[in-house]
Amino acid sequence: MKVTENSTYRLMQTNLDRITNRLQDLRYQGATGLKLNKSSDDPSAIRPVLTTRTQLSKNERYLETMGVSLDKMQATDSHMASVESLLERAKEIAINAVNGALSDADMDTLADELAEIQDEMLDSANAVIDGKYIFAGYSETTKPFELNPSYDPTLYDETNSTTWPYLYHGDANPTELEITPGEQLQVNLTGNEFFLGVSNQYWNDATTAAGGPAPAGTPPEPGAVDLFSVLQRTEEAIRAGNIDDPLLAGGGIQDNIEKLEMAADQERRLRSRMGVRAERVDSAIKHQEEVNVDLQEILSRYQDADVIETFNEIIKQETAFQAALSITSKVKDISILKYF
Numbered sequence: 001m002k003v004t005e006n007s008t009y010r011l012m013q014t015n016l017d018r019i020t021n022r023l024q025d026l027r028y029q030g031a032t033g034l035k036l037n038k039s040s041d042d043p044s045a046i047r048p049v050l051t052t053r054t055q056l057s058k059n060e061r062y063l064e065t066m067g068v069s070l071d072k073m074q075a076t077d078s079h080m081a082s083v084e085s086l087l088e089r090a091k092e093i094a095i096n097a098v099n100g101a102l103s104d105a106d107m108d109t110l111a112d113e114l115a116e117i118q119d120e121m122l123d124s125a126n127a128v129i130d131g132k133y134i135f136a137g138y139s140e141t142t143k144p145f146e147l148n149p150s151y152d153p154t155l156y157d158e159t160n161s162t163t164w165p166y167l168y169h170g171d172a173n174p175t176e177l178e179i180t181p182g183e184q185l186q187v188n189l190t191g192n193e194f195f196l197g198v199s200n201q202y203w204n205d206a207t208t209a210a211g212g213p214a215p216a217g218t219p220p221e222p223g224a225v226d227l228f229s230v231l232q233r234t235e236e237a238i239r240a241g242n243i244d245d246p247l248l249a250g251g252g253i254q255d256n257i258e259k260l261e262m263a264a265d266q267e268r269r270l271r272s273r274m275g276v277r278a279e280r281v282d283s284a285i286k287h288q289e290e291v292n293v294d295l296q297e298i299l300s301r302y303q304d305a306d307v308i309e310t311f312n313e314i315i316k317q318e319t320a321f322q323a324a325l326s327i328t329s330k331v332k333d334i335s336i337l338k339y340f
Helices: 005-032 043-099 104-125 200-210 227-240 253-303 307-332
Strands: 145-147 166-168 176-180 183-186
Touching (some): 043 176, 104 227, 227 253
Antiparallel strands (some): 145 166
């Protein structure tokens, strides 16, 4: 078969182009660290790579959401710890008022301190994180607690929230977080549950029945109390010097000491529950981080280049390229005139 000079040159050019393209691909792999830079590099790897990247993207969203929620839960715990300290101090004041031989001026001083404690409690109840009220439920842009302008100590009824010293304007819908696909976890406390001792279900039912945000007839759960009412009533009892008469001002200091202990138990119980949830979120974050590591390994298996192997292959291809250039230059020098 006769091979023309044009055919020889085309064959050499094709071989040079093939080596050049392979060398270019290898250099790009070495620069990017990836062996899968376009679909034609490995068509069979495209589907698992895209699937893994999608899962990684979902996991990152989970991690971001859980990280923000965990930060808020930890900040909430700080406010709950402050409330616990305030309740402990209020109980100490009430015990001093009962056990000490105090003058009217001393009793007024203790009552004044209780008034300050109520103000601090209100600050915690209206605490804000990232511009949102943490104890307002879904109504996180609404200030949850305010003084009841209609409050009258003589009309106080512990079974009717409209007669309490502070009104709640939030709702009874706690925020739930999807920590894993299909698993929801409550990540906050509503003000009605924590400060008023009224369950979310009862509050929502009463709200629906009343047709407004401040339902009447919402007593605290058995064993729970309205923290603000206890502090306010204790202050009133101390100012009046009412030690143990439930029919006089404040209902008596003795009775309020017991309710202060109930309030502290209520706070500790709910704080413990929040701590368990925060631990669950923290565990979920660690689990998702471990899953991310596994997914990154899978992704690396399909798309990451072996650096040493890649650079060794570059050297081989460069050697082959130089050899091809050398052969091509020698072929160009061949002429039939040299044989005459």
